[in-house]
Amino acid sequence: MGGDRAWYLYGVTRSDSLIHDLLERTRADVRDAGEALQALICGDLAAIVRPVSSEEFGPELLEKHLQDVAWLEAVVRAHNDVIAVFHRGRAILPAKFGSVYRSQEDLRAALTEAHDALVRQLDRLTECDEWAIHLYVDRDVVEQRVGEMYPELQRLREDVETARPGRAYLLQRQLDAELASATDAMLSDVALAAFERLQRHAVAGETTSPVRADDPDAEILRAAFLVRRHHLPAFLSEADSITDAGTGVRCEYSGPWPPYSFAAPGDEVP
Amino acid sequence: MSNVVSDTREVGLVELLDRVLDHGVILVGDITISVAEVDLVYLGLRVMLSSVERADELRRSAVPLTAGKVTDV
Numbered sequence: 001m002g003g004d005r006a007w008y009l010y011g012v013t014r015s016d017s018l019i020h021d022l023l024e025r026t027r028a029d030v031r032d033a034g035e036a037l038q039a040l041i042c043g044d045l046a047a048i049v050r051p052v053s054s055e056e057f058g059p060e061l062l063e064k065h066l067q068d069v070a071w072l073e074a075v076v077r078a079h080n081d082v083i084a085v086f087h088r089g090r091a092i093l094p095a096k097f098g099s100v101y102r103s104q105e106d107l108r109a110a111l112t113e114a115h116d117a118l119v120r121q122l123d124r125l126t127e128c129d130e131w132a133i134h135l136y137v138d139r140d141v142v143e144q145r146v147g148e149m150y151p152e153l154q155r156l157r158e159d160v161e162t163a164r165p166g167r168a169y170l171l172q173r174q175l176d177a178e179l180a181s182a183t184d185a186m187l188s189d190v191a192l193a194a195f196e197r198l199q200r201h202a203v204a205g206e207t208t209s210p211v212r213a214d215d216p217d218a219e220i221l222r223a224a225f226l227v228r229r230h231h232l233p234a235f236l237s238e239a240d241s242i243t244d245a246g247t248g249v250r251c252e253y254s255g256p257w258p259p260y261s262f263a264a265p266g267d268e269v270p
Numbered sequence: 271m272s273n274v275v276s277d278t279r280e281v282g283l284v285e286l287l288d289r290v291l292d293h294g295v296i297l298v299g300d301i302t303i304s305v306a307e308v309d310l311v312y313l314g315l316r317v318m319l320s321s322v323e324r325a326d327e328l329r330r331s332a333v334p335l336t337a338g339k340v341t342d343v
Contacts, residue, residue, distance in 0.1 A: 012295065073283055076290050107281035110297035115341055118295070132285060208288065222288075260293035 006054035007040075007107055009099040010082045011258075012118055013092040015046035023048075026085040030078060037082065040104055041093050042111040048086065049107070059099040077263070080258075087258035091125045093118060094258050117265040125263070127229050128203055129256030133239065135194050135221035141248025142190075143183045153179060189251060191221040194242050201235035202227045204262055224261040232256075 013019070019039050026037055026048075031207055040047040055061055063070045086092040101107040111118070147153050153175065160171045199205045202225035227235045242251035 010295070012297075057283055071284075073286075076283075080286060080290055094290075094294045096296045097290050099294075099297065107297070119297055121295075130289070132289065224289075254281060257289050260289045263293065263295045265295070 002052045004102075005051050006057060007049045007101045007104060008052045008057070009095040009101060009107060010048040010050075010079060011086065011092045011094045011263075012036075012045055012047050012051055012111070012122075013086055014119075014122055015041045015044055019046050020091070022086055022089055026082055027083050030081045040107060040111075041106050043115050045115060047099075047107055047111055047113055048082065048092075048106075052100060054100070054102065057098075087129075087256075090121045091128075091139045092258060093121060093125070093263040094260050121263070124203075127263075128226050128259060129229065129232070130200075130259045130261055131182065131225050131227050131235065131239075131253055131255035132208075132257065133194075133198060133221065133223045133225060134219055134225075134252045135191060135242070136250045136252070137187060137190065138218050138248035138250075139183065139187075139218055142186055143179060145247065146180055146182045146186050150182060153182065169181050187218075187220050190247075192249065194221060194249070194261045195223060197238055197242065198225055198235065200224070201225075201231050206261055208261065217245070220256055226259055226262045227255075 010243040019041075023039055030037075036050075038049055038074055040049050051188070056065075076097065079094075083094045147157065150265075156171060156175045156178065160168050160175055163171055195205060205223055205225040207221065207223045210213070220230055225235070236253070239251050239253050242249060
């Protein structure tokens with residue numbers, strides 16, 4: 001290992017008598033990163049860390065590494081694997097990827113400063129998982145439905161069919177524009193309604209990416225929800241019921257994830 | 271893709287990066303990596319990987335899409 005030793009932070013959890021059993025289990029479960037894992041205890045908190053070379057995560061090498069998808073994938077997967085083992089047994093706040101501290105003293109000082117806020121956040125996240133939601137629509141299906149829904153669009157369509165060629169062309173352009181804007185409005189209603197339906201079964205929710213429009217099979221919503229484990233059946237059945245071939249809407253999800261999107265004390269978790 | 275992943279090792283890279291890269295607790299302190307640097311990398315990667323993912327999706331749906339267009343004509 002070249003360079004000085006630095007400390008890679010995976011996450012922060014409660015310090016208690018079980019922490020060392022969990023460390024053992026993680027060492028067994030996660031190859032490579034696992035064996036060097038340590039818990040740095042600070043008050044009621046335990047920071048899950050492993051020693052790395054400061055060179056590997058230093059500015060020059062890191063810039064190269066981050067462009068190397070294979071390196072990044074390995075490190076990101078190890079990051080998630082370690083956090084996931086803890087998450088299955090207890091609440092853990094995943095650290096921002098790439099948090100590498102020069103010394104244990106630096107990390108301890110950072111933990112001490114945020115100690116109470118981190119403990120409160122861990123309490124809020126107990127028995128909760130993050131679920132990722134993707135909502136896709138078949139735009140053609142939605143557009144057809146919109147076209148049938150509005151009488152003025154139907155009238156316009158009839159006018160296009162009966163008008164003379166020049167006028168029909170202009171009317172067709174008007175129809176296309178009105179149909180597209182009515183479809184966009186419908187899609188944002190669909191996304192909002194789906195978000196609200198899922199939110200009812202979740203502790204918190206947030207959208208994680210902008211809408212990708214003008215795409216025949218567009219993703220119209222990408223969101224993360226924090227869901228209490230005993231609400232999970234209701235949440236997933238809501239997600240399944242959003243998928244409807246008749247309306248062209250498809251809801252996909254993945255989870256359970258550690259609470260990446262809800263970990264920071266600033267993240268709103270009631 | 272609707273999957274309850276008891277083991278998140280099975281999950282695709284894009285979904286994983288979406289969860290892991292731009293989230294998490296930041297503790298102030300002497301961090302060697304500039305967090306902003308990771309965010310920039312993440313944005314660039316995401317555009318790249320999303321287009322790869324997108325190409326895969328299109329490839330998967332290529333047959334029905336073409337068929338749909340043909341019947342429309």
